[in-house]
Amino acid sequence: AALQQNLDKKLFGQHLVSKVVVKAVRGFLNNTNAKKPLALSLHGWTGTGKNFVSKIVAESIYKRGLQSKYVHQFVATLHFPHAHSINLYKDQLQSWIRGNVSICPRSLFIFDEMDKMHAGLIDSIKPFLDYYELLDGVSYRQAIFIFLSNAGAEKITEVALDFWRNGRTREDIQLTDIQNALSVSVFNNKNSGFWHSTLIDRNLIDYFIPFLPLEYKHVKMCVRVEIESRGYAVDEDIVSRIAEEMTYFPREERIYSDKGCKTVDAKLDYYYD
Numbered sequence: 001a002a003l004q005q006n007l008d009k010k011l012f013g014q015h016l017v018s019k020v021v022v023k024a025v026r027g028f029l030n031n032t033n034a035k036k037p038l039a040l041s042l043h044g045w046t047g048t049g050k051n052f053v054s055k056i057v058a059e060s061i062y063k064r065g066l067q068s069k070y071v072h073q074f075v076a077t078l079h080f081p082h083a084h085s086i087n088l089y090k091d092q093l094q095s096w097i098r099g100n101v102s103i104c105p106r107s108l109f110i111f112d113e114m115d116k117m118h119a120g121l122i123d124s125i126k127p128f129l130d131y132y133e134l135l136d137g138v139s140y141r142q143a144i145f146i147f148l149s150n151a152g153a154e155k156i157t158e159v160a161l162d163f164w165r166n167g168r169t170r171e172d173i174q175l176t177d178i179q180n181a182l183s184v185s186v187f188n189n190k191n192s193g194f195w196h197s198t199l200i201d202r203n204l205i206d207y208f209i210p211f212l213p214l215e216y217k218h219v220k221m222c223v224r225v226e227i228e229s230r231g232y233a234v235d236e237d238i239v240s241r242i243a244e245e246m247t248y249f250p251r252e253e254r255i256y257s258d259k260g261c262k263t264v265d266a267k268l269d270y271y272y273d
Helices: 002-009 016-031 050-063 083-103 122-129 151-165 181-186 216-227 236-245 264-271
Strands: 037-042 071-075 108-112 146-151 206-209
Touching: 002 016, 016 037, 016 050, 016 122, 016 206, 037 181, 050 108, 050 146, 071 083, 083 122, 108 216, 151 181, 181 206, 206 236, 216 236, 216 264, 236 264
Parallel strands: 037 146, 037 206, 071 108, 108 146
Antiparallel strands: none
16 A cells, blocks of 8 residues: 555656556565566666656565665666676676575565666576576575666657657556567667566566656656655745756657656755755
């Protein structure tokens, strides 16, 4: 219930995300006989809410949220920076996951910047995501894996723009309109850590979840929430000014914010120092 409430209250313009994440996480946590770990892959432009959603998922499961010792975050450019060390990273990653799931079967692993990860590295965790009852005496079936990536964002925008140009609302977009094209796009993207990945090839990722690009009205919603979180009364003039300072794409139509809500916090510092 808390997961649903938080997404409804704090996540804007992402009807697919709210629906799929709540359904997937709730169903998995209530399943006493899961056949494999839950694997969610979140895709979309910067600032559309991917990190935010993984944070809310962590907070809905663990008392300390992202600070919990059972939540493990990996950032590709920080933890796996060098292509020549890929074999070392594979060993370290397997060892880290094995060790932590041995301590707590309900561990959460978040992989950020999947689009910047070296191709082939993520395949090292394939055994942990597969349908094995036990691996060396350890069950991984209660673990949760969340992948965050900008890869596939172009495909998501393409679908959203098609709907817009055909006079249909973004809320008309269904997961079936986009999920297969998204997984194929990510699989064939040479600049993605999922390039020709066995995780996709073997259907081990349960949901590819598209984060739609945010519109002007959604940016204004982000600004209002951020102002309120700082304890100020909402000034609609400031809300509009910050939303108008954002840059939008495509160049002609100017529908979508190219940074989503990413820079709202910094822009507010200018008005509330």
